[in-house]
Amino acid sequence: xxxxxxxxxxxxxxxxxxxxxxxxxxxxxxxxxxxxxxxxxxxxxxxxxxxxxxxxxxxxxxxxxxxxxxxxxxxxxxxxxxxxxxxxxxxxxxxxxxxxxxxxxxxxxxxxxxxxxxxxxxxxxxxxxxxxxxxxxxxxxxxxxxxxxxxxxxxxxxxxxxxxxxxxxxxxxxxxxxxxxxxxx
Amino acid sequence: xxxxxxxxxxxxxxxxxxxxxxxxxxxxxxxxxxxxxxxxxxxxxxxxxxxxxxxxxxxxxxxxxxxxxxxxxxxxxxxxxxxxxxxxxxxxxxxxxxxxxxxxxxxxxxxxxxxxxxxxxxxxxxxxxxxxxxxxxxxxxxxxxxxxxxxxxxxxxxxxxxxxxxxxxxxxxxxxxxxxxxxxxxxxxxxxxxxxxxxxxxxxxxxxxxxxxxxxxxxxxxxxxxxxxxxxxxxxxxxxxxxxxxxxxxxxxxxxxxxxxxxxxxxxxxxxxxxxxxxxxxxxxxxxxxxxxxxxxxxxxxxxxxxxxxxxxxxxxxxxxxxxxxxxxxxxxxxxxxxxxxxxxxxxxxxxxxxxxxxxxxxxxxxxxxxxxxxxx
Numbered sequence: 001x002x003x004x005x006x007x008x009x010x011x012x013x014x015x016x017x018x019x020x021x022x023x024x025x026x027x028x029x030x031x032x033x034x035x036x037x038x039x040x041x042x043x044x045x046x047x048x049x050x051x052x053x054x055x056x057x058x059x060x061x062x063x064x065x066x067x068x069x070x071x072x073x074x075x076x077x078x079x080x081x082x083x084x085x086x087x088x089x090x091x092x093x094x095x096x097x098x099x100x101x102x103x104x105x106x107x108x109x110x111x112x113x114x115x116x117x118x119x120x121x122x123x124x125x126x127x128x129x130x131x132x133x134x135x136x137x138x139x140x141x142x143x144x145x146x147x148x149x150x151x152x153x154x155x156x157x158x159x160x161x162x163x164x165x166x167x168x169x170x171x172x173x174x175x176x177x178x179x180x181x182x183x184x185x
Numbered sequence: 186x187x188x189x190x191x192x193x194x195x196x197x198x199x200x201x202x203x204x205x206x207x208x209x210x211x212x213x214x215x216x217x218x219x220x221x222x223x224x225x226x227x228x229x230x231x232x233x234x235x236x237x238x239x240x241x242x243x244x245x246x247x248x249x250x251x252x253x254x255x256x257x258x259x260x261x262x263x264x265x266x267x268x269x270x271x272x273x274x275x276x277x278x279x280x281x282x283x284x285x286x287x288x289x290x291x292x293x294x295x296x297x298x299x300x301x302x303x304x305x306x307x308x309x310x311x312x313x314x315x316x317x318x319x320x321x322x323x324x325x326x327x328x329x330x331x332x333x334x335x336x337x338x339x340x341x342x343x344x345x346x347x348x349x350x351x352x353x354x355x356x357x358x359x360x361x362x363x364x365x366x367x368x369x370x371x372x373x374x375x376x377x378x379x380x381x382x383x384x385x386x387x388x389x390x391x392x393x394x395x396x397x398x399x400x401x402x403x404x405x406x407x408x409x410x411x412x413x414x415x416x417x418x419x420x421x422x423x424x425x426x427x428x429x430x431x432x433x434x435x436x437x438x439x440x441x442x443x444x445x446x447x448x449x450x451x452x453x454x455x456x457x458x459x460x461x462x463x464x465x466x467x468x469x470x471x472x473x474x475x476x477x478x479x480x481x482x483x484x485x486x487x488x489x490x491x492x493x494x495x496x497x498x499x500x501x502x503x504x505x506x507x508x509x510x511x512x513x514x515x516x517x518x519x520x521x522x523x524x525x526x527x528x529x530x531x532x533x534x535x536x537x538x539x540x541x542x543x544x545x546x547x548x549x550x551x552x553x554x555x556x557x558x559x560x561x562x
Contacts, residue, residue, distance in 0.1 A: 041498045048499040101497055102529055135497045135526065136516070136534035 042100050046070050049138045061143040063094065071096045074110070075143055083151035084174040085115075091184050092122075092146070094139060104133035107142060114173075114180045116153040116164035124149075125159050495519035497526075497534060511540055 047070070053063055063075035073094040079085025091110040097103045107129055109122035117125040128137060128145055158164030166173050494501055497518050506519045516535025518526075523540075526532065531539050 041500065045497070045499045048494075102525060132537070134532070134534045134537055135522070 039098060042096065042098060043070065045101060046096060049140070052138070053140050056140060058140065058144065061140070061147055063092075063139050063143060071098075073105075073139065075107075075139070077143055077147045077150070080147060080151050084170055084177050085150045088177065088181050089183060090150075092143075094142070101135040101138070104129050104137075105139075105142070107146070111184050112180060112182055113150075114160070114163050114177050115150060116155045116158040116160050116167055117149060118163075119159040123159065125154075125157065492517060495522055497522035512536060512538065514538070 046065070050063075050065065050070075060078035060080065061075065063073050066072045066074060073096070075092040075094055077090045077092065079088040079090075089111070090113050092107055093110050094105045094107050096105045107124055107126075109118055109124065111122075112120075113122070119125075124146065126145060126149055128134070129142070153164070153167060155164040155167050163173075163176075166176060492502065495506065495518050496516075498521065500519060500521075502517070502519055507517070509520060509523070510517060511523050512533035512535060514533060514536035516533050518534065526534065527540060531541070533540055
């Protein structure tokens with residue numbers, strides 16, 4: 001029930017952390033009906049995705065909604081074998097807009113990631129999360145894409161120029177990754 | 186009151202395109218009578234399962250029941266068959282089903298009418314509620330040629346009450362009409378159109394004809410002959426073996442009166458299920474209609490059968506959605522999501538091409554992509 005309440009309130013302040021309590025919800029009861037219907041379909045989609053993701057058993061990726069908000073997920077990605085990111089694990093946050101999946105979720109690295117296409121704030125430069133987004137993508141494909149992005153960066157348009165410059169030297173890069181890697185407890 | 190309602194019913198019959206005229210032409214005596222009898226013949230199958238009850242109840246109850254049954258049947262079929270077919274094709278199937286009824290239950294119907302004609306005054310009050318499904322039933326051979334012949338005479342009387350007002354059958358028929366509140370143009374019409382050939386079958390061949398395909402052909406042939414009313418029986422009908430219902434055909438059929446005629450060999454929408462040469466033609470025909478982009482897309486479509494839920498919103502796809510193929514890449518989604526996308530960037534989620542822009546380019550590449558992007562549930 002708490003989850004449901006939060007989804008309601010999420011209608012109004014999209015992607016923000018909501019401290020939902022009964023009084024707050026009461027004040028937000030008069031929501032426009034069409035909006036609610038819309039949100040319902042997003043809910044269904046996200047729930048279906050969650051089920052599919054949990055059933056898929058993909059190794060190296062996982063994601064789960066935050067406790068009280070199905071519009072905000074936390075995901076993890078393991079660095080692929082035989083890449084400089086092998087053995088590291090990265091946390092990500094995914095926040096879904098109310099018009100998901102017609103619009104992409106906002107995905108950020110929570111764990112610092114030394115990568116040509118990830119900036120210091122964790123923002124990711126990945127086409128499918130921007131102009132190449134398709135509503136046919138889902139959390140699973142996003143996470144897989146990011147996982148493969150780790151090993152195959154696009155160094156031609158880097159967010160992290162230092163990482164892009166270092167990418168050519170994989171040994172040095174690996175050392176840098178290990179040095180900067182601070183796993184979230 | 187009776188007269189009014191019976192008139193109404195007649196109108197329903199007459200309003201069928203192409204049929205009413207003919208019927209008025211042959212309003213006198215034998216030919217018109219035969220047609221009407223056949224109209225009844227067609228209805229009788231609707232009561233197939235309940236033959237025993239109905240023979241006790243009487244003729245009028247039988248005819249009454251056919252109308253609601255027909256309607257519900259069509260609906261039911263619509264629900265059951267969530268196939269990727271155009272509405273036209275479905276319609277065709279329904280028509281085929283009617284043809285099957287014609288052939289299978291013809292004898293039954295005759296017998297029943299005989300019984301019914303005798304028990305004129307009886308009618309059951311609950312007949313209108315009998316709209317449930319009928320299981321396939323073994324047909325009985327009706328060995329009584331004389332009775333069948335007699336029936337034909339009955340109805341030639343009853344067909345045009347004005348011509349033979351004293352005939353007892355005609356009065357029966359009239360009262361029956363007045364009791365039935367439904368004037369379903371579809372059911373009465375379809376019965377009417379098939380009439381001529383059925384009569385001929387009765388005349389010549391008493392056994393049930395299991396080969397409804399042959400009958401359909403015969404019907405088509407008879408349709409042409411209807412005007413001169415001479416109607417020699419098609420030779421193959423006589424030589425048909427004793428009846429044996431074909432379960433496969435029956436299970437997939439529906440009833441509808443929209444275009445009430447037998448399948449002609451050159452019918453475009455002749456259902457694929459019909460075992461005949463047209464099969465080969467109708468299949469590519471459909472594929473061209475639906476996809477029109479060559480064999481690759483079509484093949485792809487066959488490989489990935491339409492999903493049961495929309496990959497975008499995860500809602501169940503209904504019949505309209507499953508037959509909705511907005512993009513040649515084969516990516517399917519529900520109409521709501523499609524509309525939503527059109528309002529937005531208007532690109533197919535499967536191939537990212539704009540929906541309007543149905544480019545033919547590298548279809549095979551798109552295939553793989555859209556395959557992988559369809560969420561598996």
